[in-house]
Amino acid sequence: MKLPTWSSLALLSLLPSACLAHSQHTSNWAVLVSTSRFWFNYRHLANVLSMYRTVKRLGIPDSQIILMLSDDVACNPRNTFPGTVYNNADRAIDLYGDNIEVDYRGYEVTVENFIRLLTDRVPPDTPRSKRLLTDDRSNIFIYMTGHGGNEFLKFQDAEEISAFDIADAFQQMFEKKRYNEMLFMIDTCQANTMYSKFYSPNILATGSSELDQSSYSHHADNDVGVAVIDRYTYFNLEYLETHVKNASSKHTLADLFSSYDPVKIASTPGIRTDLFRRDLSEVLITDFLGNVQNVEVDGDGMILDEDLLALARSAGYNITEQEWKDAMTGGYHEKTQEERDTVVGEQRTWEGPARVHKDRDGDFWRNVMSAGAVGVCFVGYWVFSMIDKV
């Protein structure tokens, strides 16, 4: 009578690791970038600081957040409220208040630094706070905002990053096993063009506006004298603030994306899911914006087992060490271990990203046609040289 109870308890203890096997990540990282400079781009700074606040609120520690911003707004002499950045005219939350860790500041926000950060090709003396120390079990949330155009994003009026640059950087990250899954969110003009070139797996991307569409600011603060937040970010935040109350929230990305209203945002937000394997309705928002709540246990799980044993004893079950060990080494455990292996195996046999020119038959005919074209040129050359001689 008692043993089945033990077995169910043991099963319960394995549940977290089973979940782990499913969502595949053991750490969460966030890279938040405001590529703009200057006072009149206040809103981009506010956008990125709002996102910073959100991911911190949902548990990602500063050590796992890379914050890149020009940081020339809070202490700008033009700021009516020195040392503050607000994202709303009601000035309820000072985003710059305390506990801000800016990792890349001012002129350090460059395309080169951004790509070096992503691909971890940094000088050896780079401090940990400026490195993205992720592995193949890390979920990364990348948020970018600034002034963009068709397939480019300006960095501080000095240079720009193209959609191809980011796509290639992501592929390198994939090859270097630097992420498990990635959420790419971008709020610029023509933002959706920025993720159109991605080709690496497990990337989910969303942007604020289509090709030839501008992203607009939401409202201005008439005392600060500038627009304080962009629409897309504003409505993302509104959802996150009202629905995702804490890190254990069960809201999914499908919920977040379905909350987007093109009329309110004044542009058509885009979502790209073709590189992503999971169904969005199963992907928690906190998989990316929150810190991982699950803990993977090293070894045979004895410490946890002992904790559970103590828990069981304190609950009034009279149980010996031997009985407990028997329950622990039961068939359930082996079975789940196998299951986990198969899942890992599945991932290994995965064929890689869907590429564009993969059609072998098409390649063959294309080769034939190009050979034919060369032949025609050759014949033409011969004919004309004959005519010339005649």
Add this chain to the structure above:
Amino acid sequence: MALRVPVNLRKNLSVVLYAFQGLSFLAVIVGLASLLLLPLDEYSRRTYISENALLPGQVHAYFGGSEQNIVRAFRREVDLLGNSTSDVVAERMAEIFRSAGLKVGKQRYSYKAAGGEYTGENVYAVLHAPRGDATEAIVLCAPWRNIDHLLNEGGVALTLALSRYFKRWSLWSKDIIFLISSDARAGPQAWVDAYHDLHGKNIQSLSVKSGAIQGVVVVDYPGAYHRFESLHIIYDGINGQLPNLDLINTAVQISRDQMGLRTDLQEMWNHDDGYRHRLRTMLRGMVNQALGHSTGPHSSFIPYHIDAITLATHGDGGWHDEGSLGRTVESVFRSLNNLLEHFHQSFFFYLLMAPKRFVSIGTYLPAAMLLAVGLTLTAIRLWVDPRSRSGEEKKEEEKSEKVKEGGVVAVDGGPKRELFLPMSIVIGVHFCGVIPFAVFNSVDYKSMSSVFYIFIAASVILPTLISILITLTASPHRLLPAFHLSRCFSLLFLGMFLSTLATLNFSLSFLIGLFSLPLTFARTTPDSVPLALVNSILLQLTSPFAALFVVAGYWGLGVEDILKEASFGWWVWGMWTPVVVWCVWWPAWVVGRVSVDSSIVMAVMGKRGS
């Protein structure tokens, strides 16, 4: 093959000559017509803010309420000082600025022009930006007496009140300089010259300075009455230079959209945005630009590449008062404060035809250019014209020999052109242009009008004298070609000069081009004395003096006042308009009249030329 055509054509040049004449005529007509097309919607554009940093009208302006009482108190203060000497005024103003906690400087200046002396004392205060880096500054200026010599009660009082008000804000990124200039014409010039250490010896250096000036707003709010109807934005600078269009757009957008204050340009008080009003606004602007004079204290700043405008109140029946004007100035200053770099995004060359309508240089430039092209084409036609050649026809053998020697067909065959005489006429007359320029810039105001009439008489006689002299001395067959060629060189020079000038001061170039149009057809006609007489009268009617009378009539002033203004402009502002008129236009006109008068002289003397 290519060379055969002109050689053949030379045998029958009339086709080429008519073609040039036609083209020249066409260029002038198209040039004039294109100017008249500009006010249409299809050719002009709506103004827009080009500089992202400006963010006009995005801030609440808080000037008002009790601040208004302070303005009224200062008004009383200004009123009491109304007739005091400038040093008393400067001392009192300095006291007020000091009590507001600002650094104060004073500057005496003295200019001499047209026999008059212009003295005064400027006073100014510097508000250091509390969190700024003191490398840049913006200026709020109020002349003690405005350009019409009215006591600028409201403007000065508002500046004093705003200096106290701005001091309370901590958001300035640039220093703010409050300048109360002694008058609207010489004072600001003395101050801005001294600010850049380019002042003469009768002008004091400034004791307090700040960073590079990024923008200037002048408040012109004369009279004791508080209320006003609309805001008149004055923007013309010295020598027809203009402030960046963004500054005007900012002022227009803030006063219209944020403050609900009507804005006027070029004294067009009832602008209906129709074709006629747009055209009139544009033409009035062009006259101001062509004259190149100062239209307010802001004008002196513009040659230093400092963008400046004057906000003048107009009318006294409206419902706006110090509060509205103060808030407008406050909001404009918040926008200027937002600037990150010097104004550079928008246009510096434009014609405004309504507060929110303009044409840029690319659209309007062809008008003046085509007039200049008309002159140049006429000059080329005169060069090609066989009548410009003198000397005997060379023998056919010589010609063919020359061809053989050269190995190619000599394009310029036929009799040679005698260049010495026409060249010396044109160059000599252009040198003579220095005389009126020097005389009018050194003569006393009192004797100005008598000197002017003597000069008119002299320049009416001068061309006739020159043509008589040449007709008497030169050999008959060289006469006609000499007059032809001198006209040719003179027109060529005028055409080149005007097309260059068009890129700097479009309006001046266009107006001179317009007045010079008779020069394209008033030619030497020894066969027809009546035609020569008509041409001579026509030239007289479009002479620089006639233009001077037109301008005098336009402003309702005497000719001597215009000349005094020109002299003052040259000595105080560095205005180049007199140079252009006396050294370029007047010589071209004299040469034109020489060639017309020569036909009468030749007819009378019986020398018909070759």
